Amino acid sequence: MRTSRSRSLGLATALATLALGGAAVPAAHAADSTLKIEAPGAVAVDPDSTAPGHGSDSTQLRLGLTLSDHPTPATGRITVDLAPLQGIASVTVPGNACTVVGQVLTCDAMPMYEGKQSLDLYLYAPTSARPVGSTAVLHTTAVFARATATADTRVTLGGSNVVVEEVPTNRDLKPGDTWTPVLKVTNRGQLPASQLYLTFTGGMELTFLPQFSNCRYATDGDVVICTVHAGVDPGETVRLSPIGFKVDADAYYPYEDVRVSSAEPDLSGWLGHYRFTPGPASAPKLAVLGKPEGGAPNGVVDFERLNSTSLNAVVPNTADFVASGSWAPEAGKQQGKLTAGMVNNGPASIDWRSGSHPARVRVALPAQAEVLQKPDDCYPTSTDPAVNSFDCGTTPYIRNGYRASFDFTVRADPAAKLSATVSLPSLGEDNQESGKPWDPDQANDVVTVALGGEASTGTPSPQPSRSATAGPGGSTPSVPATPAPGTTPAAPSPSASGGPGTGGGTGGGSTAGGNLASTGGGQGAGTTVGLGLGAIALGGGVLVAARRRKAGARG
Numbered sequence: 001m002r003t004s005r006s007r008s009l010g011l012a013t014a015l016a017t018l019a020l021g022g023a024a025v026p027a028a029h030a031a032d033s034t035l036k037i038e039a040p041g042a043v044a045v046d047p048d049s050t051a052p053g054h055g056s057d058s059t060q061l062r063l064g065l066t067l068s069d070h071p072t073p074a075t076g077r078i079t080v081d082l083a084p085l086q087g088i089a090s091v092t093v094p095g096n097a098c099t100v101v102g103q104v105l106t107c108d109a110m111p112m113y114e115g116k117q118s119l120d121l122y123l124y125a126p127t128s129a130r131p132v133g134s135t136a137v138l139h140t141t142a143v144f145a146r147a148t149a150t151a152d153t154r155v156t157l158g159g160s161n162v163v164v165e166e167v168p169t170n171r172d173l174k175p176g177d178t179w180t181p182v183l184k185v186t187n188r189g190q191l192p193a194s195q196l197y198l199t200f201t202g203g204m205e206l207t208f209l210p211q212f213s214n215c216r217y218a219t220d221g222d223v224v225i226c227t228v229h230a231g232v233d234p235g236e237t238v239r240l241s242p243i244g245f246k247v248d249a250d251a252y253y254p255y256e257d258v259r260v261s262s263a264e265p266d267l268s269g270w271l272g273h274y275r276f277t278p279g280p281a282s283a284p285k286l287a288v289l290g291k292p293e294g295g296a297p298n299g300v301v302d303f304e305r306l307n308s309t310s311l312n313a314v315v316p317n318t319a320d321f322v323a324s325g326s327w328a329p330e331a332g333k334q335q336g337k338l339t340a341g342m343v344n345n346g347p348a349s350i351d352w353r354s355g356s357h358p359a360r361v362r363v364a365l366p367a368q369a370e371v372l373q374k375p376d377d378c379y380p381t382s383t384d385p386a387v388n389s390f391d392c393g394t395t396p397y398i399r400n401g402y403r404a405s406f407d408f409t410v411r412a413d414p415a416a417k418l419s420a421t422v423s424l425p426s427l428g429e430d431n432q433e434s435g436k437p438w439d440p441d442q443a444n445d446v447v448t449v450a451l452g453g454e455a456s457t458g459t460p461s462p463q464p465s466r467s468a469t470a471g472p473g474g475s476t477p478s479v480p481a482t483p484a485p486g487t488t489p490a491a492p493s494p495s496a497s498g499g500p501g502t503g504g505g506t507g508g509g510s511t512a513g514g515n516l517a518s519t520g521g522g523q524g525a526g527t528t529v530g531l532g533l534g535a536i537a538l539g540g541g542v543l544v545a546a547r548r549r550k551a552g553a554r555g
Contacts, residue, residue, distance in 0.1 A: 035147035037140060038064035044159030044301035045089045047132055047190060049124040052094055057305075058124040059089075061153060067115040067144050074112040076144030078119055080105040084137055087130035088157045089123040112144055123155065132158035132190045161189035161303040162196060162232055164260045170313040173254075175347075177247045178209065181311050183240045185260055185288075187232040188305075193262035194298040196228040196288070198240075199271075200258055204351050204397075205251035206311075209244040212286040216276035223274050225265055229295075230288035238288045250400045251315040252348040252438055259308040262300065319348035319400070319438045321359050325422040325449035325458030335372065335411040338363070338449065340392065340422040346400030348438055353396070356427040359436065361392040361406060364421045369451055373409040391425070414453035422447050422458060 040061060049057040067074055082091055083103035091105060096119065098107040107119060138153045165184040173179055187193055200208060203222025211217075215226040232238050247254060265271055287293075322343050329336035340363045344350070350358040363378070365371065365388045378392040392406045412418050423446040428434030436442065447458030 033070040033145045033147045034068045035142060035144050035149040036066045036068075037142055037149045037151035038066070039140060039151040039153050042154040042156065042299065042301050043123065044156050044191075044303060045123045045125060046303065047125050047129060047158055051090070051092055051124055052122045056124060057303075058122045061121040061123055061138070063119045063121070063140060063142075063151065065112065065117045065119070065142055065144070065149070067112055067117075067147065070115050070145050074115075074145045076110055076112060076117075076142060078107040078110060078140065078142045080121070080141075081139045084139070085123075085126075085155060087126055087128060088134050088136050089155055090126045092122050092124075093119065094122065117144075125157070129157060156191075156301060158190035159301045159303050160187055160191050160193035160232070160234070160262050161305055161307070162187050162193050162260050162262055163305075163307050164198075164258050164309045165237070166309050167311050170311075173247050173251075173313050173315050175247055175249045175251055175315060175317060178244050179206070179247060179311075179313065180242050180244045183243060183258065184237055185232060185240065186237040187234050189300075189303060190234055191300045192234060192298065193232045193300060193302060194229075194294055194296070195262060196230065196232065197261050197264055198226045198228065198258065198286070199260075199265050200224040200226075200256055202255055202257045202310075204256075205248045205254035205315075205349060206245040206256050206313075207248060208256075209246055210242075210286075211279045211283045213279045213281055213283040214285045215279045217279060218274040219277050221274050223271065223276075225271075225276065226286045227264070228286055228288060229293040230291045231294045231298075232288070238291065241284075241287045241289055243286070245311070247313070247315060250317075250347055250349040251313070252317045252319065252350055254313045254315060255353070256311040257308060258311060261304055261307060262297075262302040263304075315348075317348040317438070318440050319350055319398075320345040320441055320444070321398075321424050321436060321439050322444045323361070323422045323424050323447045323458065324405070325363075325420065325447045327420075327449050327451055327456045329414070329451075329453055329455065334413055335409060336451070338365075338408040338410045338420055338451070339405055340408070340420075340449075341403065341405030342394070342424055343404075344398050344400055344402045349397070349399035349402075350438060351397045351399075352427075352429055354429045354431065355396050356429060356431050357394050357396055358398045358434070359424040359426045360394055361404060362389065362421075362423045362425050363392065363406070363408065364389045364423070365410065365451075366418050368413070368416055369418050369420065370411040371408055372411055375406045375408070378406055378408075410451065412451040414451075418451040420449045420451055421461070422449065 043059050043061050045059050046057045049059070052058045063078070065078075080091070081103065082100070082105055085091065086103075093105070093107065096107055097109070098105055100106075105121075110117060110119070133156065135154055135156045138155050140151045140153075142149050163186050165186055167181045167183070170179060170181070185196060201223050208217075208222070208224055212226060214228065215224050217224050228240070230238070245254075245256060259265075322345055324339075324341045324343065326339045327336055328339075340361050342359060342361050352358055361378075362381070367386050367388060369388065371388055371390070374390060375392065378390045380389065381391050382389040390408075392404070394404050395402070410420075424436070426434040426436045436445070439445065444460050446461040448461050449458045450456045
């Protein structure tokens with residue numbers, strides 16, 4: 001009977017399928033799929049570029065394919081008509097099984113998973129070039145799962161390359177001063193730029209003073225975007241009207257990033273984190289001195305190479321970093337809570353652009369004191385078996401008023417009269433011990449905490465003091481590291497608000513007044529995570545620097 005029932009169900013299913021047209025559901029999906037190609041509308045090819053490789057300056061053209069309503073893997077073909085590019089660009093596709101027959105580039109049997117695929121073409125100067133400014137249309141066709149899509153990209157031999165000229169570091173400023181650096185823009189390309197878009201970001205301890213009617217100002221951060229409708233010819237250098245910055249009271253290494261382009265900044269990227277409002281209509285315009293405003297954009301593509309720079313200053317200022325510690329034993333138990341931390345009593349804010357921490361909180365205990373639980377932001381550093389040592393991460397931006405604290409659960413015999421030490425080691429921009437040259441009073445940078453049967457607070461351990469007469473922090477430090485020319489500042493982290501953060505629970509930590517909030521808790525797996533994060537923080541690498549970018553709040 002069971003076999004007969006199965007056959008009956010199978011026949012009913014087959015009849016139902018025929019009634020629906022005999023097509024299986026996956027095939028219907030394939031027939032209804034829609035293919036799209038995302039390609040740039042225009043690109044420029046450097047007449048001096050060579051095939052992809054070190055220093056070639058070839059132009060990358062990325063084709064992004066999307067196949068909708070097709071959850072299963074697909075295989076397809078992409079063809080590119082190269083004939084119009086003769087004398088304008090040569091094309092190569094490194095690392096792909098593509099062939100060229102005649103004047104057609106074909107990439108066969110290309111796999112597509114989850115409806116996504118991309119193909120990178122690299123364009124460089126041809127052996128026999130047409131005149132600079134010559135253009136052609138690159139036509140691409142793709143076929144996947146019986147769906148077809150096309151895309152056209154205008155290719156021009158030559159482009160503009162507007163660059164902000166480097167401004168020397170200013171070492172003659174003090175808090176409260178106004179700095180008016182001279183900003184010059186040079187077009188190092190082969191074709192004229194018809195307008196300039198300048199983006200000012202960062203504003204670390206610098207306040208943008210003037211209001212221009214042709215600028216947009218972020219209402220929730222230190223970002224200004226200005227549009228200047230004035231052209232810059234190839235090889236020409238122009239000067240912008242004066243722009244002033246006020247040096248804030250907490251300045252130590254103030255800086256402002258400046259980027260220029262002939263195309264409007266992409267507000268769908270990291271700039272999309274901000275909300276902008278236009279400058280007053282009655283205010284003057286930011287302008288190119290000696291040049292009238294031009295007409296409509298000429299469509300020239302800018303190479304955007306080395307088009308950003310940083311305005312840097314060194315200000316004689318000081319910051320007082322103070323270590324803190326306390327012990328709270330649990331009643332009737334040989335264990336308690338050890339809280340270690342620091343505060344920046346200012347007036348200066350210390351900001352390391354490299355991602356290193358101007359100070360970490362180091363906790364050292366004798367081996368007889370057993371650490372039962374530690375914060376996730378703290379990781380062991382001991383090499384001496386007689387000492388338990390932990391370094392706790394703070395933040396690369398330690399502003400005036402910043403506070404951090406970290407809670408450890410420790411087992412300690414009161415009769416042993418043990419004690420812990422809290423200190424503030426510091427890595428400089430070069431990731432080496434800095435010595436905190438901004439801190440003239442280092443007597444309060446180390447405290448000792450008794451781990452006895454009674455509650456106690458840390459007492460300072462004598463440390464040498466520094467004179468604050470030669471420069472920032474009593475010395476003349478080197479200029480901090482700055483992003484490589486041509487890079488884009490990192491997107492602001494949602495947590496980088498500068499507002500207070502709170503930690504909770506035994507073994508937790510908290511920071512306030514900075515842009516990194518360490519949160520409490522965690523056992524077992526939490527310890528492993530803490531070790532990993534600590535290693536990244538100690539290394540001062542790109543991951544730390546990328547999420548460090550201040551969102552503009554000064555809290």
